[in-house]
Amino acid sequence: MPPNMKQGGRLVVIGGDAAGMSAASRARRVRPDVEIVVLEKGRDVSYAACSLPYYIAGLLHDRSELVARDIEFFRGERQIDVRLGAAVDELLPRKKLVAYQDAATGERTTLEFDALVIATGARAVKPPLPGIDMPGVFTLRTLADGTAIKEEIDAGGVERATIVGAGYVGLEMAEALTARGIEVTVIELLPNVLSTYDPDMGAIVEKELLAKDVILHKDRRVDGFEPGDRSGRVGYVLTGGQRLATDLVIVAIGVRPAVEFAAAAGVDLGAGGAIHVDARQVASDPFVLAAGDCCEAMHVVTRRPVWIPLGTTANKQGRIAGGNAVGGDSRFGGVAGTNVTKIFDLIAAQTGLTETAAAAEGLDADSATITAASRSHAYPGGGRMTVKLVFEKGTGRVLGAQIVGEERVAKRIDVVAAGLHAGMTVADLAQIDMSYAPPFAPVWDPILVAANQARKKAAG
């Protein structure tokens, strides 16, 4: 059970991004009397990390548009004691103590807490390659990263960029940099792009990248970086025996949960090396909760803990952790891993398990893939989309879906996500009374077409 905080007690939240600020805000709403301290090691709170590619692309006018809520709003309106530049380095759960160092003054402070929410997020993986710390080699995770990349491009002289990793961050950056007039090369270790998708769906995305003149090297390892003639800045990427000239590198090979001091304090880790939590977001110690990219979540399909860091989950878990930390009793409903990304003129979305992932889970999975129009044939415009529905043989239980298409993809995947939460079969999915009007859908929505196809396969 989560703690029931005493009158005027103190909640400490570590991390001031989505999960942390959601936790602090919810705690404040539930308990106007308690003291709430947020320790954020950086200079920003509650920023829109997912919009960084669009900021770099020049679609946003000002850095301030990336910040959902000003720090003064949290300090004033919500009476939350947000401390910036506060890098936590020690946690003593049994003693209910946390210690941090002030980045500006170097001063060390020890804080007692009645309850703690760890919301330290994840950090970009930075492989120990020769030249990785060279100027011009970036990762993209924080607002500071995004600002640095934008400044580098704004300063001029970036004609060629290399993106290491063809996951969604890498591909969103491929689009953003292309929009800036930069020639983009993407290098991917695996034989397919967007590897959280099944290869057949990734292949559609790959075609779009090539159509947009992205240079793609798959099945290729990056061995390091070398300076060019611009005063020690990166000039070359070493890969597969080649030396590719480049003016900018973005390493986008994934993220890892930021759990060092929590692990050192004996907080149990779980899936993906993230903090183990129960449905109430309570970690191995009853007064310690966690939320967001630093912790695991229950997967609604496998009913097992997974680590799928996403902003939507961080917000939901943050609220639950914040409420429970001060006496609430809410449970998180789990994740389906639903996500969507825009890649040039395509949209890719997924929820639940891919066929590959289902097989890896030991499930007897099959799939149905259809291509259909996004609108009625009797309405101008629209586009095509490919829907792949993954289901369990025999039972017909829906396990997941992937959609790649030109429009109206994002909210269609959510219909399947709802089906996953409800434990629907493909036959159930095929029965959903989905909306139709010529500007928005064909009379048989692509989701229903895929479900009908899957139902036939599941029955046969």
Add this chain to the structure above:
Amino acid sequence: MPPNMKQGGRLVVIGGDAAGMSAASRARRVRPDVEIVVLEKGRDVSYAACSLPYYIAGLLHDRSELVARDIEFFRGERQIDVRLGAAVDELLPRKKLVAYQDAATGERTTLEFDALVIATGARAVKPPLPGIDMPGVFTLRTLADGTAIKEEIDAGGVERATIVGAGYVGLEMAEALTARGIEVTVIELLPNVLSTYDPDMGAIVEKELLAKDVILHKDRRVDGFEPGDRSGRVGYVLTGGQRLATDLVIVAIGVRPAVEFAAAAGVDLGAGGAIHVDARQVASDPFVLAAGDCCEAMHVVTRRPVWIPLGTTANKQGRIAGGNAVGGDSRFGGVAGTNVTKIFDLIAAQTGLTETAAAAEGLDADSATITAASRSHAYPGGGRMTVKLVFEKGTGRVLGAQIVGEERVAKRIDVVAAGLHAGMTVADLAQIDMSYAPPFAPVWDPILVAANQARKKAAG
């Protein structure tokens, strides 16, 4: 139980639109050996009635774009004996006989059947008003109606049009005629437009109509029509003591199931005067099935039969009826009444019960209404949408939703529709892992914001 048709037996389908042709096609797929006869009283099969406003608006180039599949496709490819101009006037269910008259020759034919699917649809209500049959006064239901209206406008001289009825057909036509440069007046008997929605949601649509210079008379009865000086054609609408000049009238006050000969044959009628059917689409006689706008369906929220004529339902029921008529055993999952319509620059969508309808059903309903952005604040463009979520007090069960907004409305309503099929509560809905990326949604999707709001109200 539906009939198990004998080898080489004959299925007769009455009606060649969505439900009828779906039934015939499915029957053919299931049973290559049986004879399938479709009796269609008009000249067209399988046309996109919902696209007629866009055809009239001039968005489609050719009438042929309205026809999903050519009649020769059904006759050739699918070996379906489609007979046009075949107006059925008698049905003897016990004798398994149906009789029709050929519109061209006047010849009367009697056909034996082993199974019958009635898919006669609905027809536009034409009130017995003075002048209702005058040239220039139209209803809009069939392809012939749409073609006649378009020809009237194409011929020139239509500067002012009057639409009687502010339902979705009336409002789609208001947009279509405005697009043709015609001044549009809408007259509605009720005090609010789009009366299948709650009045607060209809009010948002009303604002849009006024912003687009539609002249609106609510709470106003139409008493008749009078000729003007154009050779006996309509010139005036009589309403509320006024005589409004007009060049064209479209009466769009609803539809009624076309069940005359079925009723005369003793086929049981049910909700809304439509043919009573069970989940297998079987009517009161075991060899007679029905599908589409002429029959009722089970409502997934109330679990009671309703009559909500929609193309999506017609297609689904048609397939089920066609399969079952020749020996299948499928059940229809029921309707949520999900629909969407484009009204100028707004989109209105609904599923399940409105608050008004829920109260009329005797349910103890409450609602939560929120307004939110369709995209992240940190992405350019997008619009606003208002989401009204209706739920049952105490249990928190979701009863329905309405959304009116500027973009990405249609497939969001489908997430709630999925929830209705699954019997979700507002708390369940709030837990759905919905997709997020700045171009497509805010991190808290409007559906989740509404669900959270509703959850608080339901709990308090």
